[in-house]
Every structure is written in C-alpha cells, then in structure tokens.
Amino acid sequence: MKETLYDKIWNEHLVHQNTDGSALVYIDRHLIHEVTSPQAFDGLDIEKRKIWNKDSIFAVSDHNVPTKNRSSGISDKISKLQVDTLTKNCQKHNINYFDLNHINQGIVHVIGPELGITQPGMTLVCGDSHTSTHGALASLAFGIGTSDVEHVLATQCINLKKEKNFRINISGRLEDHISSKDLILHIIGVIGTSGGTGYTIEFAGECINNMSIESRMTMCNMSIEAGAKSGLIAFDEITYNYMLNKTYAPSEKYFDNAVKYWESLISDVGAKFDKEISIDASDILPQVTWGTSPEMTTNIDGKLPDPDEESDVNKKEYIKRALAYMDLKPKQEIQSIAIDKVFIGSCTNSRIEDLRQAARVLKGNKINKTLKQAIAVPGSGHVKKQAEDEGLDKIFIKSGFEWRDPGCSMCLGMNDDSLLPYERCASTSNRNFEGRQGDKGRTHLVSPSMAAAAAIKGHFCNVVDFLNEK
C-alpha cells in the first residue's frame, strides 16, 4: 500500500482502534505553557490521577510574560499567578521547565524545534493551535484544548479521527525578498480559512524542497489559519542538517538509527491524496492582509475589495464589516495605508532568519517619524543571543526599533505589549482578528521584510522595489 507521510505517522502511533471510527493515538511529545495548562493540572489533582510520562513533557511560559525589565519579575499580579502556577505544577511533577531567565525560554513553537525537542516522525501536541508549526520537521503536530491536555498528561494518548490527506504542490521559486509568509498568506487567500478543515495539509514541490526549516515552519504555522490542524513537510537533507547538534536531539548512541527511521518519513510516490492543488510560487508578490481574517489578503500592488461588487450577501456583509472595523475604504490602494506601530515577532516570524531579513531592510535606515512604536521580539533566548552575536540588535536599535526579550508579546497582547484602540499595526504574526492585538486594534499581517519597509516609510510599500532603489 502506498502511503502518505500523514498515513505513515498515523499508523505508527495507533494504540487502539475504537468501534466508532476514531482511534487511540500515542503522543510522543507534549509541550505545555502557562495559559492552557492550569485547569488540566487541577483536573488531575481532583481525580488523583498521575502523569503518564513526565519525560515526554517540556514546559515554558511565553504568552503572558513581560518582554522588558524581566529581571524585576512580572508586575501584573494575575499574570504572575498564572506563571507561578505553571512553575509550581512543573516542580511538583518533576517536569522540564524553562523559567523566564533561562536561555532556553521562548515561544513554545520556536523552542521545540530549536532545542531538538521536536523530532521527525513524532506525534506532538500542545494546548495551542499553532502547534502545527512543528510539522515542518515531518512530525505530526496539532493544537489541543485544555481537556485534551489533561487527557494526554494522564494517558499519553488522545482519541482522534483520522483527517483526510490534502497536498499543496508548490512549483517554482520565490523571488528575492519574497518570503514563505507571503506564500502562505497567498495560499490562504486562495483556499480560504476553512479550505483545510478536516484535512492534514502536506506542503510539497520544488519551492518547498528549496526552503529552509525556518521558512517551512512559517508555512506549517499558518496551516491552522487555513483550517487544518496540522501541516506537514517531508523529511529531507535540509531536515537532517537542521537536526544536527540540537540539545535534546537523539543522543549519539541512537542518532544513526534515528536517521534511518527519519528517511522513511516521506509520502510514497503514487500515494493517494483526497485533495490536491498546485500553486506557482514564481509570480507571488508581497502580501498584506487588509481585513479581519487571514484570508482577506492581497498583494502589495492590490486594492481593497468593493462590497458593492460582491453578489453573495453574506460575503458582502463580511467585507463591509471588515472594512468598517479596519477603517478602510473600498478600492483603497494597499500602499496608501499608513500605520502606527510595527511588530516583528511571534511563532510565525521570530526566528533568526526572520530577524535577518528585517535587519537587511532596516540597515542604514530610520523608522518613520510618524510611527508611535516599533518592536522586535525574538522568539527565544537562543534566537536573541544569535541575533546579538551577529549584531542585528544594533541595526534594530539604531533604526529606532525596541529590542525586547522573548515571548508571544504583541501577537496577542496578553502582556503589556498591545495596541491601543484604533491603532494600526504592521505585524509579522498570524491573526488579524478583531481585537487580537488589543481591543479595537487593527492588524495587517505581513512578512518581516515588509514590516521593516513599512516601518521606514510609515505606510505599506513593496519591499522588493524599496531594496532595488537602495
């Protein structure tokens, strides 16, 4: 039987087939953070249940942590209680936990791969929808709710229905300065935010084959924005090289055996996909979202839609409402939109490659005087250190950016970093929902280099033209 990569990982992890078509699936890795775990630990305590395999768990605080003056602790009492609760739960159960000042601390989806906690062929869960990120390493990774966090803590398993197989073949190569963020936004624009619902998406094709793991993670990260719980990319030499010298990667004793296993983590030629589409990467332009859903995206030369030209009443209302919320006009040119703030960070775009791309644009430039704030938030302690070793922090600071400590930060603004009402932000994060970055705040999703270019100009512009003019 020819199998897809998803079929292979699924079959490998089957513990028990239930009669209703669902199955009990074994979970190799469980990542936890402060926001979605306290109620799960409570549940265990109430039922006097034990943790099945503490070695499979890694914990970190990221959503609710300050990104400056960290040494003085967390001033918000409610946030502090949440972080302290995670710390206590980890101590009590002897779970690996990276505290705020540990170099390994960072956004859970950045540190998993970076530390080798995430490995090819694993099943991996986390109480967070962007767990799909880890699929870039050929691991089956998906977000779960708190009841499931408790379930996995207690049983190391989860009851699941198998999803269908969806392959997106991406031919061609991305032009210079166009990133995988532009590509995935374009794809979501094409298939819509529920285009992947019920499927596991495998990204494949020439464009993916030439992509770094960091860029692949950006693709898989946003597969949830297309409705798919998991995104997957096959194991290859790029994955192999990435796995070398990682802290928690298989030890020397087992490494060669692991690699042998990893090499099987590809979809067989002729494997059956329930759905397949093709995308040509070579003519994709930088993307900017204009609305309140990631599917509301257009390229930098584009204009906003006109609801009056939409015949479907629901869609018409949907567009109208988004334009009103964003305070934008039908047919307005994307490049005419001026911004108040810039955020470079989040599990979508806070890895070293992202910071390098932004710094390349910022080098020798100053952010626009009209900007109220621009912040760069590295995804982890290691990313931060690497960036500082390369002198990127200096480029950011010299241009007028604030250089912060790692965390989710303004991606969802649970800490102090958030938009004030009606502020408009060019953001490298993944969600532009109403109020996502702050009550009544307005978010435009872009790539790191597009965010940097917007910071300099004070409005959106084509980063490719900008760099060519330089």
Next chain:
Amino acid sequence: MKNKIITGQAIPFTQSNIDTDAIIPKQYLKSIKKSGFGPFLFDSLRYLDPGDLSTTSSRNVNPDFILNIEPFKTGNIIVANDNFGCGSSREHAVWALKDFGIEAIISSSFADIFHRNSFKNSLLLICITKDDIEVLLDDISGSAKYELTIDIQNQTIKTPNNTVFSFDINPSDKERIILGYDDIGLTLQHSDKIKEYESKMKIKKPWMFEDNHE
C-alpha cells in the same frame, strides 16, 4: 432509550468565521479557573468599555449587540454561519459559552479544535447545510421570540412553525452528550495496551524515550 431534549430561544449570528478571540478575548485567559467566564462572553462586542479580570465597576453594555437584546439575552441555542469557532485552541471559549447558558450551536461548519473542545464539555454542535442555516437565520430575525427544540436521540430540530430539520451526528458524540463521559477513565481502561505499545516503541525507537532531565 435515554434521550436529551434541548429547548430554548435561538440567537442568530449572521457573520461567518466567528473566532475564539471574539468569543473570549485574551485578557480573560489569565484566569487559572474553568468557571466564571460567562459575563465575559463576546466581551468586546458586548460592552462599550474595556474590561479585564480585575474590573470591579459595572460595564457599559452595547445595546446593539445581540446578547444584550431581548429575548436573545436569555437564549441558549446559537445559530451561526460558516466556520464557527475558528482560530485559537482556547477551551475558555467553550467554558464561556457554557457558563453563559449556551447548550447548543447550529452552524454549517465548525473549526476542528473548537469542535473537540465543545463535545469534551457537553456543548452540542450541530452541522446542517448552508441553505438550512439561511432559512433558520431568516426566520429568527423575522420574529422576536423563536424557540427551537432539539431532539438529540432522533436527530431533529423543530422550529416554532413546526418545520423539522434533521441532522447527522457522530454516534459517539451523540452518546457523549446524552450520557456524559469520563474520557480519561475510558482511555485508562486501555492502560495495558498503551503500555504494550510503549514497550514495543522503546525497542524500536529508543531515542524518543531518553531521559531529558537536566
């Protein structure tokens, strides 16, 4: 045969893609409890002034928002367009809906993780066609009081004018709503199988079971 009937006022949401950030905004995720989220359901749409867990003053309600309008205010069944519950995996969204008093949501599609979270908390989700949703939404906005009756065992929704829609539901989801499950308890009945699987894998893929403690 056991059954469960849910009866009550329907609340129309014509918008599609209602996301979990809207259902319960981030500032409430700081709570380490499972209860008490009801007052914050759709918080930024429901109130005119901002709030968070430390707010003690009373809030200014938005008179135009559906949950502030009679009789929807005390409704228990949401009828919504496509892709309800998309976005974040926060189970707080489901806790907030339940705490407010919502017992069922009818839509043409739901986001996957939201779907799981709902049934884990005995919140019934019903999927019907887009056309049927249109009919329901048109009907509800036309009349102020609009009570639906959902018969879970027989998989039907009855409207006040006696139209009956039938719906499909996964048998285990159905059982879960009618009987209630202790999922962890049920899974632990397979403990031996899990252990057996684990011992096999420890031989086949020992690197996945290394002791990672520092």
